[in-house]
Amino acid sequence: MADTPAAPAVSHVVVMERERRISKFYGDDPAMAPEFEEEIRRAWAAMPSSSAAHRLDVLLGNVGPTVRAELRCQPAEVQEDPERALAAILEVFGERRTPAQLLQNLLTLRQLPPESVRAFSHRCQSAYLMLVKRQESIGEAPYPDRLLRDHFLSNLRDVTLSRFLRDSLHQSPELTFRQIRESAIRWADDGAEQQPVHVAPITASATPGPTSQTREDRLELALTTILEKMDRLLDQRGPQRRREERLCYSCRKPGHFKRDCPDRHPKN
Template sequence: MEQLKEELDALKLQLGQIKKDDSSQKFVFTPKPRKVEKFSGRKGEGQSVYEFIDDIVRVLKTRPTSNEEKVDYLISHLDGPAKEEIRYRAPSLKKDPQQVLDILRETFGEKSTASELTADFYSTKQEENQSLQEFSHVLMRKLDKIGQVDHTFISEPERTLRNQFAENVFDKWLRRELKKSLRSRPSITFNELREEAVVLSLDREVHSPRRTPKHEASVYTEAASDSAMVNLIKEMRDELSSLRSEVKELQKTKSTPKEWTQRKERKCYECHEPGHLKRNCPKAKTVTLNTDCLLSRAGQ
């Protein structure tokens, strides 16, 4: 911004010097007549009906001819649906240029009333991701539509546009600063106020500390909550694992009465070893065989 101002000041000095050097010479600037484009009435094609009317009225004022000739000139600059609309109208409804222009305005102009357009204008607010320039252009376009439908509906367009811009910028701090400027400088223009808004916004971004947006704070809160939940789940899992280990150990050491009885009944009374009965004890057979051998030897 500062760089642009410096360049502008330098150019102004250069321009002043040139004017000073050429003060002895006088030039007369004659603007080139603007060519009137044909109006078709198709949406998205060429100029709007209001732009066409402004251009054609300006040209007709410079033509000292009869109404009939002016109507012919006007119709010669129509094309497509617009030309067909005028062609099929009754001759009594197109005797002078104003009647033809009224037909075009009624057929191809804005369908909303001035009141409806004004209500839409006053309800327009800057969106969160919309730049100040874009917001100002939206307001200017909507105000221009109101003037096209009825140029007397808003008595002070410049002041209305300026106040609406200051009242509806998205940033609350900037909105407050712009209102202060309006109170301190009641004669400030819309362009001056918009430029001030841009400068204030840029200056705040450069010098003010970065603030954590609400959505970031929400993310941090959710992250903290998730961390606490993870810790809680971990503690519960550790406790559950400890309980399982304890139950497993108890299952290993615990014996039921049936199992103890079966082990006791299967204990051998001969050798006192588990796993078999006395009649099946291998040691008892060995003892019996040895006794028979000794008795047979004694009888001999």
């Protein structure tokens, strides 16, 4: 009887770490150093069990010849340590301007006439990132996110949008740059189809009418809501006097709010 063929040896399948996209750093543009560091660190974080040699290979594989030549001039302990090698690259080829100079650079940014909201937000964020990275490199406490957020919304070309975002921020001071940015981009991209996040709360029951509204309609509704809130606050201080003086923002008659206006909601 023929011998039964031996079962094939079981081999272990090695799953390689998914490649992370990294923009190669040539050392000729200091403004790219913070982004390069962020991408390298993301790549390292994606392979937590890798050796120091592997992480060093990832770093060296994403720098240009000038940067590699500089590293060869560093002491052996720097060349063999990925963290120290990255620090050396950032020290030599990174941003050299002072925090004061970088802050001034950020504060001079304005949205240019042909520039989209998204592109302007990228410019602001890049300038802010350079500033905080430089502060951290010299042991200085970095500026908070609200510096970036406030500068961005204060320098948008669309005045109506800027006012909406300011109203949102007044009601929700904890809003971040990312939230403000997303709201601004939706406004710019969709126009009347979208409303910025966290604007004065407006509900269907309080504002009957068609769902599609122009920017002017939304602005009027937001301002009306804010003014009515002010009326309620004043009511708490002098209810009777405020009821006598209150004017409806629709018919301009005293004694009721716009949402309760009999002219807007005629009885059958």
